[in-house]
Amino acid sequence: MNAVLHSRRETGAATRRLTGILSVRTAPGPGVGHWLATADLAGPVAGPVDAGGALALETGGRAQVLEAGPVRIVGLFDLVEGDPAALLGPAPETVWPSWRGRFAFLRQDVRSGELLAVTDHFGTLPLFHARRGSQLAFASQLRPLLALPWIEASIDPAAVYHFLNFACVPSPLSIVRGIGRLPPASLLRWREGQEHQERWWRPAYPEDLAGEAAVLAAELRERIVATIHRYRPQGGDWGTFLSGGTDSSTITTVLAAQHPDEVVHSHSIGFAEPGYDELAFARIAAAACGARGHFGSIDEAETLAVLPRLHELFDQPFGNASAVPTLACAAMAAGEGRRLLVAGDGGDEIFGGNERYAKDQVMQRFYALPEAVKTLGRALGRRLGGGSVRLLNRIDNFARRASLPNPDRFYTDDAFASECFEALLAPALRSQLRPDLSLEFLRSLYAGGDARSELHRLMALDLELAIARNDLVKVDGATRHAGVGVRFPFLDPDLVAWTGRLPAHWKVRGLEKRVLFRRATTGLLPPAILAKPKQGFGLPISVWMRERPAFREWLRELLLSSRARERGWFEPGYVAGLFERHQAGGWDYSAPLWSLAVLELWMRHNLDGRSV
Numbered sequence: 001m002n003a004v005l006h007s008r009r010e011t012g013a014a015t016r017r018l019t020g021i022l023s024v025r026t027a028p029g030p031g032v033g034h035w036l037a038t039a040d041l042a043g044p045v046a047g048p049v050d051a052g053g054a055l056a057l058e059t060g061g062r063a064q065v066l067e068a069g070p071v072r073i074v075g076l077f078d079l080v081e082g083d084p085a086a087l088l089g090p091a092p093e094t095v096w097p098s099w100r101g102r103f104a105f106l107r108q109d110v111r112s113g114e115l116l117a118v119t120d121h122f123g124t125l126p127l128f129h130a131r132r133g134s135q136l137a138f139a140s141q142l143r144p145l146l147a148l149p150w151i152e153a154s155i156d157p158a159a160v161y162h163f164l165n166f167a168c169v170p171s172p173l174s175i176v177r178g179i180g181r182l183p184p185a186s187l188l189r190w191r192e193g194q195e196h197q198e199r200w201w202r203p204a205y206p207e208d209l210a211g212e213a214a215v216l217a218a219e220l221r222e223r224i225v226a227t228i229h230r231y232r233p234q235g236g237d238w239g240t241f242l243s244g245g246t247d248s249s250t251i252t253t254v255l256a257a258q259h260p261d262e263v264v265h266s267h268s269i270g271f272a273e274p275g276y277d278e279l280a281f282a283r284i285a286a287a288a289c290g291a292r293g294h295f296g297s298i299d300e301a302e303t304l305a306v307l308p309r310l311h312e313l314f315d316q317p318f319g320n321a322s323a324v325p326t327l328a329c330a331a332m333a334a335g336e337g338r339r340l341l342v343a344g345d346g347g348d349e350i351f352g353g354n355e356r357y358a359k360d361q362v363m364q365r366f367y368a369l370p371e372a373v374k375t376l377g378r379a380l381g382r383r384l385g386g387g388s389v390r391l392l393n394r395i396d397n398f399a400r401r402a403s404l405p406n407p408d409r410f411y412t413d414d415a416f417a418s419e420c421f422e423a424l425l426a427p428a429l430r431s432q433l434r435p436d437l438s439l440e441f442l443r444s445l446y447a448g449g450d451a452r453s454e455l456h457r458l459m460a461l462d463l464e465l466a467i468a469r470n471d472l473v474k475v476d477g478a479t480r481h482a483g484v485g486v487r488f489p490f491l492d493p494d495l496v497a498w499t500g501r502l503p504a505h506w507k508v509r510g511l512e513k514r515v516l517f518r519r520a521t522t523g524l525l526p527p528a529i530l531a532k533p534k535q536g537f538g539l540p541i542s543v544w545m546r547e548r549p550a551f552r553e554w555l556r557e558l559l560l561s562s563r564a565r566e567r568g569w570f571e572p573g574y575v576a577g578l579f580e581r582h583q584a585g586g587w588d589y590s591a592p593l594w595s596l597a598v599l600e601l602w603m604r605h606n607l608d609g610r611s612v
Helices: 084-088 157-166 213-230 246-258 279-289 300-312 323-335 347-351 355-367 371-384 390-402 437-447 454-482 493-500 515-521 527-531 541-547 549-559 562-567 572-584 590-606
Strands: 004-007 015-019 033-040 056-061 064-068 071-081 100-109 114-119 128-132 135-139 179-181 186-191 194-199 238-241 265-270 292-297 340-342 485-487
Touching (some): 033 100, 064 084, 071 485, 213 493, 213 515, 238 246, 279 292, 347 454, 541 572, 549 572, 549 590
Antiparallel strands (some): 004 015, 033 135, 071 100, 114 186
């Protein structure tokens, strides 16, 4: 079960170089499992039934099946409040909105013929669905659906394009045409041959809380502590993710203080590369609160060992490179006997900690300038940019982006495929797409937000896309592979609702981020943690591509191989140019190159031989 660990010294505080992280697994923790439900709707029976009068089910791990009379339920549940058995009653739609925790389930009423498929508030557990003619199927993973004989697995070009822009395939799409993934907080209802989808919850931002800073900070602190306590697992086989950032440090600190006589195990991953490694801060946080820290590191060699098998973690292509350190952290925890981890995801998006929020405030000031001034700024940017000097290219990028309104301005931070639509995409793929397809998708998410201020509309957008459709996919895939369950206290709907009542200036004010959060956690967190700059949990692939020839050449050979060229999706000359421009240092192209590699590997292992 244990990975191969190479310690500099044999103590619990040593930093261990981790290898073999894909092989480390533990018995399934809460919410870790899989299920498949299929039905043939043909025949005289009105409802979706097989010969036994119910859906045909396959389950594994911690998937649950509940039955009472005509009602049958299958799903995955890790609830801190709520009881799945309540779904067996006559009014199921009054049940799950009050639940707290993770869930994704299918409920069938044989008598009425009604099917309900439901995902939790942030879609932390996947739920895929497909229908063709009289055949109907639901599953917690994509692969079982691909194995069904009636599924014609062809790639969806729109999903490929979204992936290249967002580093993920966003629900309601899947990478396969004809298979959907249910979005967060969604209900799919099937009855009498009709399918209907709706959202049953969205975060709201009324901004109706007023009060002195000290009073609001004290209440925020009380709510943070109470929420973290609510999500504390039972037993001793759990721990925390601890990156060294403010959110994971807060969670670890609060849990350690809740029961000082009980050991809280924290798990942290670092790198040798400066600017990416946060282990020093993780050590500070663990030492300050008395947590028992477990520290590991990975390098480019282990990353190259994982990359060809990264498709094993995810149902679909997934281009967020921080999946590798997340997997390493989950594997280390599993090897230490943990079956459940508590994570800090969502804190930036409810407290105002994302660097992009402060950057957007500056861009908004440029956007408010007279059009003649902005035109001059863009002309100056074009004149300066386009070469190998990163600073000058950043000036050009700022002038172009800051001239746009939101959400277009926010979108251009990631819109790689949109910006090089003609140059990157080969005619076979490009002819089936429109350049603004991903932007239109993002605009629809932005328009669906219930917020007054522009900052809150951006934060709501991040919860929808960056968190629910990207970050949580990463954490779920990595932890599920290791058999470890995970909980997200900062995505508790009650805490999200309360922070939505705070005026936007308590989140970001000018360049200051987490304005009220910093007041609330003063004295709780070490000053070094509160003062540290935001780093994230990124993998240093940009450095490795530039400074490690073996890493760079492995990716180049993959993306320019005859197999990749025969796929006919991308222009090989442009892809080769990305390597050259990245090496020259004018811009960082590591993220799109990584995404292209992930897509190529996923296709080879899942759907090769099929055309778009």
